[in-house]
Amino acid sequence: MQSNITHPQTNATALAPKGSGAWKIAIIGNFSGLACSDGATSLLKRKHHRVTKDNFDEVFERLNVQLKLPICDNTISFDDIDDLNPDHLYQNVAAFSQYRELIQKLQSKAHFQDAVDQLQAKGLIEQTQTAAQVRGIPPENLLDSVLSSATQQSNAEFSVEALIRQTIAPHIEAQLDPRAEQYVGAVEAAATDLLRSIMHASEFKQLEASWRCLDFINRKLDTDRACHLHLIDANLEAIKKDALEHAANVEASELYRNVIADKAIAGNAPYDAILLDINATPNDAQLLQFFARFAQAANVRLLTGASLDTAGYTSANALLDNQAATAQSDAWLQARSTAGAQNLFACTPPFMVRLPYGAKTKPIESLRFEELPSTSNKASFYLWGNSAYLTLMSLVNKNNSIDSLPFHVTYDDDGDELLIPTTGAYLPASAIEKLEHAGLSVVQSVKNSDSVLIQRWVSFQNHP
Template identity: 25%
Template sequence: MAGSLIFEFQLELPEHDAEPVAPGQPMRLLVLGDFSGRAPDTPLARRPIHRLDLDHFDQVMARCAPALDLTLDGAPATVRFTCLDDFHPDQLYQQAETFQPLRNQRQRLSCPTSFAAAAAQMQAPTTPAPSPAPAPAQADGGDFASLLGGAVRPAAPRSDIDALVKALVGAVPGTDTRQSSYLAAADSVIGARMRELLHTPAFQRLEAAWRSVHKLVTELELDSGLELYLVDISKDELAADLKSAGAQLQQSALYQLLVERPRQSPDGAPWSILVGDYRFDAGEEDVQSLSALAALASQAGAPLLAGAHDSVLGCAQLASTPDPDDWTAPEAAASERWQALRASPHAGWLALAVPRMLLRLPYGKLTDRIDHFNFEEADGQLDHDHYLWGNAAFGLALLLGQAFNAEGWDMDPGGQLELDDLPAHTFRRDGEAHMQACAETWLSDRAAEAVLRLGLMPLRSLRDRNAARFQRCQSLAQPPQALCGPWQR
């Protein structure tokens, strides 16, 4: 076996016996994930750990300074965020540079005193950009105004603005000078750009990360007894650190973050639960990472909750193939790795959940109205990948935190399995009303059992309700066993 190898590890870790929970010891949840959208400058071993609560959420987000360097319609665009509202279309439209020319033109169209001139510009033919040459001085009207009728800035190659202007001019009938028609055409182009941004995978990942953490902050009773922390570390960073350490896991930066740093804190209280905003598959790199993380979780005395990729089940997307008969048996090597991981000594410290859960409704007048322009994120049923899905590990962390709020360390990790008050999106198809599954799809009993047999925790949407339920709280281990944690000491 290629890696019985990795799982017997022969990982060199110092002996560490789990200590009983001290009287009054708080439950401390640490969330690990990519919260900046880029590689932080601070080395991982010294990466700051931020304490979160409702009063300081925006401050922590501002300190993490999330930002994305994207390509929208072929042109570079940087989008920065300082608070959760910055992910909303109204804020994006008002603040993101990529919308500035469109915003300026729409303002001119909406103003009675500037409408005629703006409409005349839109009727004028656009001038093709000449070959690159030194850029002339730019008029105060900006890129959008110049492309609509003035001189084109030749220093830039064909830009996203150029394409949008052509689309906007084409959207307005040449003989129609009614203000409402021009504004509708402008909103159509702005809406297309907004959908492109909202549905860019990197944007979705960052928005989902922050909305998931915000869900914990708002739905848990955080105080001195239940504390929530965050550390910015991408999945690639995590894998690289573990690979670099090899068998010497105590030399890894993650060992310092998860094991040593809590022991050196003033009260010496350890982490209680680790929440990884990652999805793992059965590939060699992910399985190696999981096996090392299980050992670190055991040392820390805190189980790791994370997500499983649909490919572990043998399908590319569970939502489109929820029937186990349509799943493909894994390759022999992948199956061997997965079974070896489940049989490894520390697998009881891992919990992987699937599928994901819905984090927000699509934007629109019936769900979440946009103030600054007419916008419908969904026209009828939204494409599955265009919904904002979040890692189900956050749902499990929420339930465990709520159990602690209610019962303290006498909690039963499997006593509460249902997530309620999830976003509920209804749409019409073939003349009938339908509800989008809150956890991606509707899993049959047979499908849920198939997921359980792989050691995963299935999250099942409940029909006709904005709720979902975990089938069981279990670890990844084989034979099946309860999830290890400080509640067992």
């Protein structure tokens, strides 16, 4: 395979599956959350789950998807992909039970005073100053303080009472005659803070993004005649450990034996492509070197995601502002020089998986929830997915354009309309060239459109 592949349509031979039929594709990632990360099952024993339009929900249920987060006192279980939303969290996470009870009482004439008494008993209603001021804690730092404290006491009993007491307080102004709407708004604001913190915990974001990306390509691709998708549920830390232990002998690794060697049986077609659902950073040079060797040994195309800082840029703005790139490390350049790097494709930037929840975008039923905070730094509160999934679609469909992707129409600080494209920023040709020179395969947003382009397939190997 060439190191710099042009449009898929013009290079059909290089991008054809090994056999004469459908593409056989393995997708490796942590799709079960807690159940996979507990280390109970080795990589050697991870099952290959065929995913189709008809059995998607069944596969989800079979994996027993769960998460245990430091800021929650109970394990969160998900029965299907529709459970990966704020309504499910609000109704099923124990920490929200007292929020729900308070709101119900505040909205009931018969129980309003009881709710007020509860707030007073918790010290949330002060005659002259807010509870936050009494405690000497700046209101904007309260939630961070509580969540940090909860994280540190992993072996102690989680105190929902303390969370309720400390997070609602900054949202209530001290008044002698408070109205119900004010208190309901305060409780909802506190619940929003906690809900936002859960949804944007790294573990939850990874889980939701992986499932929604898989759901997208499963709906868009012909999974009967064009490709066969096989999901392999594996924890990233287990993969990294396996890679480091077998860096010198990839074929002895548990992952290689599971995905490649043990499937080399007469009548069992090998994989044509593998998607590794990670977002590689500059610290992952050894990991990508391992997977370059993996791709070489297996004679397979291997796709993964990569952050912009692997090309030396801290953000898209740094790239667009023509800031000087940080030089790639010796370890990174060595990885790019590894035999097999021509079969490895590191895809960037990530893409918007869904619109943020909110009254004007995706309202929820349980409460007035705005996923994006009012602060100026909102980019990290979007749900970004691995663009290797889009590159995979381009590979199977032999089409460099993918549409029906989300983009967000919002407003800047001056009230002017602002469009956030699918990949977060529009990249000019000069910026794309810089990323490609760094060994990245670029997914490009189309101006004022729900589409992206993958103009060139650029491998991870060093380029002149």
